[in-house]
Amino acid sequence: MAILSDPPEGPFRLSMLLSDTRYRSLTLQAITALVLALCLAYLYRNISTNLQAQGLSLGFSFLQDPSGYDINQRLVEYTSQSTHARAALVGILNTLLVAVLACITATIFGVIAGVLRLSNNWLVSKLMAFYVEIFRNIPVLIWIIIIFTIMTNVMPTPRAFRGDAATSSMLFDLFAFTNRGVYIPGPGFSNPFFASVGMNWLLVIAVLVGSFFGARAIGTWATKIQEATGDRPTTWYMILGVWLLPVAILLTVMGLTWDIPALKGFNFTGGIKIGGPLIALWFALSIYTGAFIAENVRAGIQAVSKGQTEAAGALGLRPGRIMNLVVLPQALRVIIPPLISQYLNITKNSSLAIAVGYADITATLGGITLNQTGRAIECVLLLMLFYLTASLLISAFMNVYNASIKLKER
């Protein structure tokens, strides 16, 4: 057996920095760091000199000025008298809204398509292959524009709902599908606890979170009984009760009412409007990213060895239970890491919103604010900071989830 011993210790010479393997890597790292630092210093000096030469200065005080423009899609109170910072907040919330919605639906599309692509049914698996290849091979911007164009040209205008000779009518007199968006009845409270609408909804959400923990406690209790006696008590009616009863009581006490949209003037008013741009963007992002997720899911399932399925089959499990209890839990370990990048992609791709006039952060802060104030560098810096933070947060959350499902080594 050959034993590698350290080279003989000698007095340190300068040439050893390059010739001696113990020092060489350190030398190279030091040189790289130095070059990088010089580059950064050059870039910094360049920009500060140029800005000075143009008589421009960096500053963020413009964020406190009134923005002067209106935004059609907003989750918080906003008028044209609000500040640029507020406009940016509206944009941030809009970005997060479409990102969260698209992540959820893309996952649903992806899981369904991925599982079905492995189906033994020739037609189903080929249809899914067709879906995946069509959608992931055409740029998402094109999908956004195609869907938006189809929506605005095919759906009726609000004008078509007017008069006796109306060519369109509302679905069940509750929903209106127009080329400006979909109008649905909006919930409201006739007897609210708080003056602010948001606080009332927070209360509802708090109750739902309580129900979630209640339902989980019932599940734990049932498992405990099962482990002790071998029989699992029937819990579905308890869980249903825990979920529904508290919310139903709260909503009744607060006096839940529904605000039905109605045609008034140029547009429908009342209810909730889900704008056309939001729908187009949401749908395009989900269906595009769904195609990628489908491939991840397929890869994850195929990564689970066939022996597992066969063994589960030999134990007498039905195909549905084999998928849920044996294959998917193991496949998730392969699926989650690439899924994180797909979620990040959705968040970043949502910046294409401006193509259809959806007021995301790129459209408000990076578009109108940048334009009206001319503060390009500041706005772009803030934009980068936002996307970076959002992406890192999503990454962090998903990594926590990934850690919780990965193979536990004991």
Add this chain to the structure above:
Amino acid sequence: MKKSVILGALTVAGLSAGAAAAGTLDDVKARGKLNCGVTTGLVGFAAPDANGEWKGFDVTMCRAVAAAVLGDATAVEFVPTTGKTRFTALASGEIDMLARNTTWTFSRDVDLKFEFVGVNYYDGQGFMVPKELGVSSAKDLDGATVCIQTGTTTELNLADFFRSNNISYEPVPIETNAEAQQQYLAGACDVYTTDASGLAATRATFENPGDHTVLPEIVSKEPLGPLVRHGDNEWGDIVRWTLNALVTAEELGVTSANMAEMKASTNNPEIARLLGTEGTLGEMLGLDADWAARALAVEGNYAEVFEKNIGEATPIGLARGLNAQWTDGGLLYSPPFR
């Protein structure tokens, strides 16, 4: 890592700003071409024709400057810009001048560090609606959905107008005029708003222009004009006086038809100075004596350019209105050539 990303982006901005140094005249001469920023396409003002050649009111302004400086009206590289990209393009030195229906405002002039050399079209923001809506005044537009080109002053005027009249609206921000036109025709918005000249130009391209009407209210002042960067006054002077030459020529009755004759036999000293047969005005600008004559030879004086591109004989059909000479009750008033 975070830091390097941020600084990287800063550099891109920094490097491009570095190109914006003084000496534009020398740059243009050395390049042999004028880089001129125009719209992405607004018929009558700047749009490629059937042969792919740029034509229009603003385009002629670019060509006149190229003719004055380089002696060749075709030595122009037209750079289409959107409402959002135009200022960056000019500030970064990608274009030498911007002739793109750009409103002269305080903050653009002072804060964004640009120099508006004059006004070549006095405009105001208007509203266009389909006739079938039966709307006769902009004040009836409560609750309407309004298409606007984003990144323009119209966005701010619109917010101000609706707020001061205490009526509501829903904005649909659109990137370019062509997209806005599609949205409007598909009925995704009830109203399209932009400068009244732009509305007329857009309407002229519709299949049935008669089905749409421009409301009488003009809700803002929109003095449109060419602009250059701050800090290069020699270049600014050239663009300013090229515009003034077109205006003065109309006032003095110099047209593309009678220019040669005037040049040979005029008794009017101001015409002689304008056309370079007297005085050294061209030399003062760093050009030769014939600079203004060449600029005028492109499409004639202001009136000829106006009538040829956007006047009443064209599909756009704009009347001179405010854009008549001061002697005819308009606002066009060039400082004297002296």
